[in-house]
Amino acid sequence: MTAGGYDLEEIRARADIAEIISPHVALRKAGRRLTGLCPFHKERTPSFTVDPENGLWHCFGCKAGGDLFRFVEMIDKVTFAEAVELLARRYGVAPTRRAEAASVARRERMLALHAEAARYFQRCLRAAAAQAARDYLAGRGLSADAIKDWGLGYAPPTWDALLKAMSKRSHSGDELARAGLAVSREGGPDQAGFYDRFRDRIIFPIWDASGRVIAFGGRAMADDQQPKYLNSPETPLFQKGRTLYAFHRARRAMADAGRAIVVEGYLDAIACHDAGFTETAGTMGTALTADHVELLRRRVPRLVLSFDSDSAGLSAALRGRDLFLQAGLEVLVVTLPEGFDPDRLVREQGAEAFRELVAEAMPITEWELRRILSKTAPPVGHASSVPPEDPRPEVLREAAAALARLPEGVEREYYVRWLAQQAGGASPGATTALENALRAELSRLDTRKRGRAQRTPDKLPAPEEHPERSGDAVAVGRLGRSLLAAFLHQPDLAQRFLAELELGDFPTAEQRSVFAAIAHSVEQGQPVATQTVLPQVEPEARALLAELVVCEVPEERLEEEVRRAIRRLVEGRLRREETALQQQLEAAGSDAQRQALLGRLSECRRRRSELAGERIVGEP
Numbered sequence: 001m002t003a004g005g006y007d008l009e010e011i012r013a014r015a016d017i018a019e020i021i022s023p024h025v026a027l028r029k030a031g032r033r034l035t036g037l038c039p040f041h042k043e044r045t046p047s048f049t050v051d052p053e054n055g056l057w058h059c060f061g062c063k064a065g066g067d068l069f070r071f072v073e074m075i076d077k078v079t080f081a082e083a084v085e086l087l088a089r090r091y092g093v094a095p096t097r098r099a100e101a102a103s104v105a106r107r108e109r110m111l112a113l114h115a116e117a118a119r120y121f122q123r124c125l126r127a128a129a130a131q132a133a134r135d136y137l138a139g140r141g142l143s144a145d146a147i148k149d150w151g152l153g154y155a156p157p158t159w160d161a162l163l164k165a166m167s168k169r170s171h172s173g174d175e176l177a178r179a180g181l182a183v184s185r186e187g188g189p190d191q192a193g194f195y196d197r198f199r200d201r202i203i204f205p206i207w208d209a210s211g212r213v214i215a216f217g218g219r220a221m222a223d224d225q226q227p228k229y230l231n232s233p234e235t236p237l238f239q240k241g242r243t244l245y246a247f248h249r250a251r252r253a254m255a256d257a258g259r260a261i262v263v264e265g266y267l268d269a270i271a272c273h274d275a276g277f278t279e280t281a282g283t284m285g286t287a288l289t290a291d292h293v294e295l296l297r298r299r300v301p302r303l304v305l306s307f308d309s310d311s312a313g314l315s316a317a318l319r320g321r322d323l324f325l326q327a328g329l330e331v332l333v334v335t336l337p338e339g340f341d342p343d344r345l346v347r348e349q350g351a352e353a354f355r356e357l358v359a360e361a362m363p364i365t366e367w368e369l370r371r372i373l374s375k376t377a378p379p380v381g382h383a384s385s386v387p388p389e390d391p392r393p394e395v396l397r398e399a400a401a402a403l404a405r406l407p408e409g410v411e412r413e414y415y416v417r418w419l420a421q422q423a424g425g426a427s428p429g430a431t432t433a434l435e436n437a438l439r440a441e442l443s444r445l446d447t448r449k450r451g452r453a454q455r456t457p458d459k460l461p462a463p464e465e466h467p468e469r470s471g472d473a474v475a476v477g478r479l480g481r482s483l484l485a486a487f488l489h490q491p492d493l494a495q496r497f498l499a500e501l502e503l504g505d506f507p508t509a510e511q512r513s514v515f516a517a518i519a520h521s522v523e524q525g526q527p528v529a530t531q532t533v534l535p536q537v538e539p540e541a542r543a544l545l546a547e548l549v550v551c552e553v554p555e556e557r558l559e560e561e562v563r564r565a566i567r568r569l570v571e572g573r574l575r576r577e578e579t580a581l582q583q584q585l586e587a588a589g590s591d592a593q594r595q596a597l598l599g600r601l602s603e604c605r606r607r608r609s610e611l612a613g614e615r616i617v618g619e620p
């Protein structure tokens with residue numbers, strides 16, 4: 001298996017997991033394992049366990065676990081691809097195929113070009129000719145320290161300053177154009193056929209998650225210079241829908257604070273960082289995308305949106321609320337005074353004022369409802385000033401439409417009452433009437449939504465769910481795990497009993513992935529060992545595999561346990577089949593159909609009672 005052009009198994013083979021973990025955890029030897037205090041949860045007795053032989057780790061306390069890549073992902077807060085790259089470099093593993101090697105080399109060269117260009121722009125800002133640029137930055141409240149810290153620079157007003165400077169370092173115009181730093185003139189592909197993209201602008205380097213410069217943002221200094229913000233175009237290094245400004249600096253602070261403050265643009269992000277909100281990252285000329293949300297979801301449970309009040313970003317965030325909901329993110333909105341963005345607020349009113357506004361940030365639903373209500377009332381943010389007069393019907397309808405996007409449940413119910421109280425004022429009669437009107441409108445909207453969902457023709461069936469009652473589900477989950485653990489610890493059991501099981505017997509996707517990987521090894525005639533199974537396991541299931549390999553499996557009566565677990569799982573399978581057959585029977589059209597179904601049903605019952613008989617005979 002490869003990722004980003006690297007052979008994961010080669011990295012695994014060269015790396016020593018204990019060496020990777022030991023700077024973060026004091027490890028002690030305990031038999032074939034190493035144990036220590038878990039770096040991912042607070043504990044006094046060690047439940048963090050490393051299996052150096054198999055290159056796996058697992059914490060019996062917080063259930064985190066996986067392989068070396070997973071450990072680096074979690075401890076350094078990087079993506080899987082970044083973890084692979086970090087470890088490949090550390091252990092001197094080169095990218096595999098030549099094509100991949102070439103693309104990695106091109107990428108490296110483009111990164112080097114960006115690093116050189118960043119240094120060049122910084123030198124230009126210090127030059128005598130850049131006095132106006134320095135004055136501008138001072139006027140924006142940026143100190144010399146901040147300018148240095150954020151690597152700000154200046155692009156001179158001429159057409160080829162960067163092209164010339166980079167050609168001295170053997171970067172061609174064509175190369176600069178591919179990196180988005182130069183633009184091709186209509187005419188020819190020769191050196192003279194390009195001009196600098198950024199001219200007479202303040203330059204903000206834009207970094208990837210590991211802190212390498214991958215693009216630039218250029219801000220105009222004069223009001224008549226258009227556009228005000230000019231970013232690098234999309235390149236192999238830079239996709240603005242996947243990049244958040246200052247994210248690499250905010251990553252750790254986000255994890256510590258348990259939230260991410262999201263702003264629009266570089267200046268707001270810098271202002272927030274300098275005011276002590278180091279968990280801030282900024283979008284750049286785009287609304288929050290699904291990729292942004294995914295990037296943040298992996299680190300924090302809560303987003304605090306701090307956009308200026310008339311920003312397009314806020315409307316986009318409202319439309320994208322389903323995205324947050326699906327990601328399980330709590331989203332709060334900061335209400336900034338009219339005409340203020342975070343940069344101006346921090347500069348004019350200080351960090352403390354911003355801190356107070358962040359502390360008062362309200363859930364996005366409440367924020368949206370207040371905004372809708374304010375259409376009949378004075379400004380948002382002053383609940384008590386909403387007049388007790390009847391809201392207009394279109395306001396109610398809009399509010400109901402906003403609520404209909406929440407799933408039915410406690411939160412929606414809460415907002416129905418809240419809204420009725422806000423809009424109904426002091427009169428209990430009016431409040432009740434409003435509540436009823438809202439519920440009626442919501443149920444109308446829900447019915448319409450359900451109608452639409454049913455008409456969607458190619459809707460996929462819901463993922464297969466085991467209909468066991470919840471207590472049973474836990475028991476089945478345990479059976480599946482102990483069975484898989486037994487197979488991994490005594491591979492001959494896997495060889496002998498695998499054929500009796502089906503993928504669907506295992507209740508979770510992770511268990512199914514581990515089972516499929518074991519089955520794959522057996523079918524390929526390979527030994528069932530962690531080294532053969534691990535590469536086949538889906539990334540999501542690696543933590544489970546680690547746990548199963550690291551856990552202790554009592555050897556006595558293991559075969560008996562395996563037989564018992566298989567019997568229970570197969571019984572469950574037969575019961576599910578029976579239920580499905582019964583449902584088909586109820587809907588069956590013809591007698592012939594009914595006969596066939598009845599035949600299959602009695603076969604299921606017969607096999608199930610056989611299994612029950614085995615239990616009576618075979619069990620002590």
Ligand SMILES: [Zn+2]
Pocket residue numbers: 038039040041048059060061062063064
């Ligand atoms: Zn833990």
